[in-house]
Amino acid sequence: MHRSARPRVLGVIPARLDSVRLPRKPLHPLLGRPLVEWVWRRARAMPLLDQLVVATDAAEVASLCRSLGARTELTSAEHRSGTERVAEVAIRPAYRDHDVILNIQGDEPLVRESHLRAAVELVASGKWPLGTCAAPLAECDFDDPAAVKVGTDHDGAALWFDRALPDGISDETLRDGRVGRHLGIYSYSPSGLANWVSLDPVEAERERSLEQLRPLAHGIAMGVARVSAAAPGVDTPGDVPKVEAMLREEPLTGEVGPEMT
Numbered sequence: 320m321h322r323s324a325r326p327r328v329l330g331v332i333p334a335r336l337d338s339v340r341l342p343r344k345p346l347h348p349l350l351g352r353p354l355v356e357w358v359w360r361r362a363r364a365m366p367l368l369d370q371l372v373v374a375t376d377a378a379e380v381a382s383l384c385r386s387l388g389a390r391t392e393l394t395s396a397e398h399r400s401g402t403e404r405v406a407e408v409a410i411r412p413a414y415r416d417h418d419v420i421l422n423i424q425g426d427e428p429l430v431r432e433s434h435l436r437a438a439v440e441l442v443a444s445g446k447w448p449l450g451t452c453a454a455p456l457a458e459c460d461f462d463d464p465a466a467v468k469v470g471t472d473h474d475g476a477a478l479w480f481d482r483a484l485p486d487g488i489s490d491e492t493l494r495d496g497r498v499g500r501h502l503g504i505y506s507y508s509p510s511g512l513a514n515w516v517s518l519d520p521v522e523a524e525r526e527r528s529l530e531q532l533r534p535l536a537h538g539i540a541m542g543v544a545r546v547s548a549a550a551p552g553v554d555t556p557g558d559v560p561k562v563e564a565m566l567r568e569e570p571l572t573g574e575v576g577p578e579m580t
Contacts, residue, residue, distance in 0.1 A: 345425055431546070449511045455547075551565065
């Protein structure tokens with residue numbers, strides 16, 4: 320890809336049916352619509368994406384998405400992470416002609432195009448094989464294991480990810496922007512994605528349930544784009560009322576129109 324040209328971007332929404340904290344998460348209703356439908360409808364209205372596809376391990380989810388007009392791919396039930404599910408789709412013939420692959424979390428019905436664009440730009444620049452985003456870390460996040468933390472160097476490269484702050488971290492480091500709240504958005508170059516899923520899982524990845532520790536442990540660089548605020552997701556039943564209240568304030572775009580090709 321010529322760096323001055325607009326990159327071709329493939330958006331993939333991984334939608335695994337089983338979830339420990341919220342059973343049948345993709346189908347969980349929010350204001351009368353399944354969660355995965357909210358994510359898909361919001362993403363499909365974004366000019367950033369050249370193709371958009373839902374990748375699921377469940378025929379029930381696939382049937383729902385196809386009834387909406389969503390391009391949908393059935394994938395293996397054996398994947399250990401969303402990235403592995405994205406990779407299975409990205410190598411299929413219909414999706415190979417893209418410069419950047421974007422993992423759009425299936426539990427974020429309020430996903431922001433500005434966040435996705437920031438992640439895409441990291442990879443499209445040619446500097447990073449992998450990209451992600453981070454928002455400012457609020458004090459209430461310090462001891463919250465659900466708020467994943469990321470530390471970066473001054474160049475924006477991820478140095479570590481964890482569910483807890485490292486012991487002895489200084490107030491200066493917390494203030495200077497090198498620590499943020501990680502957002503579960505990933506962008507990949509085709510080769511970066513292939514490299515990620517070719518690697519063996521690492522112990523820290525399994526212990527913390529943080530898939531991004533795998534490429535980091537193997538020395539693959541990941542750029543981190545800074546964004547102003549996190550978009551809340553749906554991880555537990557307790558998240559539903561808050562997200563529903565926000566959805567009432569944000570009209571859903573993309574109600575009608577042809578499927579992306």
